Amino acid sequence: MQKKYIHSDDFLYSENYNEYILENSPRQQKKWKAYFKEFPETEEAANKASKIILSLLSMDDHTSQKEISDDKLHKQFEETWDKYRGQKSKNVFLRTSKVIYQTVGVAAAVVFLMLSFSFIRNYISDRNHQPEYFEIYVPTAEQSRLTLPDGTRVWVNSETEIKYSNQFNTKERNIILSGEAYFEVAHNEDLPFYVVAHGARVKVTGTKFNVKGYTEDSKVETVLVEGRVELSRLGDKSGSSIELIPGDKAILNLKDSKVSISREDVMDDVAWKDGKLVFRNIPLQEVCKTLERHFDADILLAGDAGNLYNHPFTFTIENETLPMVLEYLCKAAPLMYSTKYIDEDGENGIEKIEYIVSAR
Template sequence: MNDKEKKELRKRIITSAYAYKTRRKRLFYSISIAASVMVILSIGFYQYNFSKPSITEFAESSEGIEIESANDVQLFLSGDKKVAIQNNNSSIAYQTSGREVNIADSLGKRQEIVLDDPNEFNTLIVPYGKRSKIVLSDGTMVWLNSGSKLTYPVTFKGKNREVFLTGEAIFDVSHNAEHPFKVLSKGHTIEVLGTVFNVSNYPDDNNIKTVLKSGSVEISYKSDSFFKSEEKTKITPGTMAVYNKARPQVNTKDVEVENYFSWREGVLIFKNNNLKYIMKKIGRYYNVDVNFQESELENETFSGHLNLKDSIESVLTTLQGATDFKYKVAKNGSLIINKLENME
């Protein structure tokens, strides 16, 4: 082999070695980049799934948003945005995409709001004396009664559709067999697929009441049994489930369903209900405090219809025609209830 051939062979060897080394470096860099991407994605997945609070955690962390201090219906959006709706009755509807929400009141005023993030939670507060209807992004319709708060995702992700309720609401749930709908509260869960039901869960009540109009409902709650952590109760249409907050247990009974849904139409229906229960309903609806001067009056009963589209004076006059009480308005605006012969 002459010198020229030796030089050519050496050149090919060096070129091959360099190419092999370059391929190894590229492979190493590719593996490093891939590993870095996986780490970044893993961190992102962890942060999204573990840093983002559950709806229960979010609702409980926002308990500082007081129902009592609100004068208007308030919609809390992401990024500390808040919309006040100055009307007794309002309607709110989310687009399926979660990118826009439409708001209307009973006076015909409308507004459209573009949302920044469809993956966030929103909260709707309905103070005492107000009512509101909301259509969630899955098509579920919710009517919120006075003194209520609903926390919900702008769009539903994952297996379950979950909302968190304080107060009273009627749900007409959009059917989706693959994604059950759950109404959560402290220690209590209502699960449905597609149904119509009423839930009453005010903080100052001793019980959570669920009345089923159609479909099927399963109620889960924490057990006080040593042997199991959770109890479940299923109810059928025409049934009320009463959950005792102090002693975790559920009792069921048959009821006249419309008595628990009529407030949506501005009517209260009572059948042998006592005045204490009735006045609590009226007080919430008209946003007034009611004080009984004598406890005996609290147990007087009334049956009939009260039209809540009338003034509170007209409603109380209707009640007075069937019961033995008089009332007066105190300086602070509250109602003082007393017997006929004792009222000054």
């Protein structure tokens, strides 16, 4: 291991450390034994982290990830945190790994979440005056589903973070989104529902819609399945907005703030929540980005493949593996791919495969 872990947060955030505590695998035992031999001063912080991880594992509510009871989960988190809040860090990131959910019999396809609570200075005395924020992060190649305190159901795609405050459903219903999520919003005319995503703001009263706004993208996509939403540019002082009707797909270009609206089969855009990926005339570069998130893979467009960045593809993925998908791409266009094995560990063998796509 090259990285040095200093605070409890560092251990909590480490998927390898979670695996070490929860699975006690021989591979991780060897790693961490060597690590603590080199950095014995970090053992105290590691022990604090292990207590929190094991406390989360023993929580009574093992609700399926397909329908998370947030109120109860948050309450249990705070009870666990109260035991160990003496550490100095202001932000703690807790990752409940796949192992926890496998332990309680949840299907292997169910995702693990990284839950974080942003605590401000003087947490106890200020908690009634300052908002606290709950963050839910779904990592690469995973998906999750949760129910917000107001009854709104949310499907969360991979590499997505959702953030909301403890004032949600009392003073406001505001969601900060980085990534992609599908919402079925509980109706409440007195308390509009807002989603802020990467420079765009979507206002809702009660509806079904999808928002896609990854930080590395230069656009935000909003797809309306049912109901009504208003789309506006965050920070636009003019107050102008665009109202969408069911079947609309709006793309906000963040570079020039222009919005384009198309009418198409919007169910293709939300098929991901049911385990499918539908591509309709999607450029190769965007296809590869989506495949990287879906399969937790590194795909490199090399050599003359740059000339094919905008080559459109149309296909659907449901149960296919990444090599099967790449084979299809190579048949549908003048492409070929190869694999490169990446030894991330330096000691215990191959950890990752890089897929290199090039022109032929």
